[in-house]
Amino acid sequence: MKLFLFHHCPFCVKAMMAAGYKQLDIEWEFLQNHDVDARIVKVGANMVPILQKEDGSYMAESLDIVAYLDKANSAVPTITSSKHEAQIKQWLSDTMPSISPLLYPRWLKIDLPEFQCEEAKAWFTKNKTALISMSFEDALSRTSEYVTQVNQALNKLNWLELPSAREQRLSYDDINLYPFLRNLTVVKGIEFPALVRQYIDEVTQLTGTPVYDAVAV
Secondary structure, X not given: OEEEXXXXXXXXXXXXXXXXXXOOOOEEEEXXXXXXXXXXXXXXXXXXXXXXXXXXXXEOOHHHHHHHHHOOOOOOOOOEOOOOHHHHHHHHHXXXXXXHHHHHHHHOOOXXXXXXXXXXXXXXXXXXXXXXXXXXHHHHHOHHHHHHHHHHHHOOOOOOOOHHHOOOOOEHHXXXXXXXXXXXXXXXXXXXXXXXXXXXXXXXXXXXXXXXXXXXX
């Protein structure tokens, strides 16, 4: 099987997590960010992640891919149900207006496989600056403001449950929250509370998902 991905995409991270947790032999292929046709030809839409199954067919939708991979080497799913779905949705809704301006410009400041040509960088810049209604330069100039807001929000995650407290089982809470916390490791100045940092480290270990601490900007 093969996963077509962007390294920075939180929805792609959901598929990465499931593949790593299930210890599946899956090839990762990183598409160029601007190459919309490469997505459309596979699933009829501009979407990632995309899974190419063993029979050569393709499927999209990150949570559908997670569910498929969860059953790939076992008749019984092992990713447990959500317990904090509403809390996660609310936290992300409240916090993404501060997270996005921190992350978007930083993705172009580190070496990511989906930005290996100028067309990919330009396409990403055009689309994401429109989403945050400011230039990447302006977003970077407001780093201190956004970091303060995110640090305050991280202190509200005192309901997190560590994998070590639940028999090292991955849950759909992890699938839906961890990708966004993992991505924040690219931001210098983020102060993860001890519980949140331990959570990131444990889920990283459980799933083999790469983080960004070493290249944080």
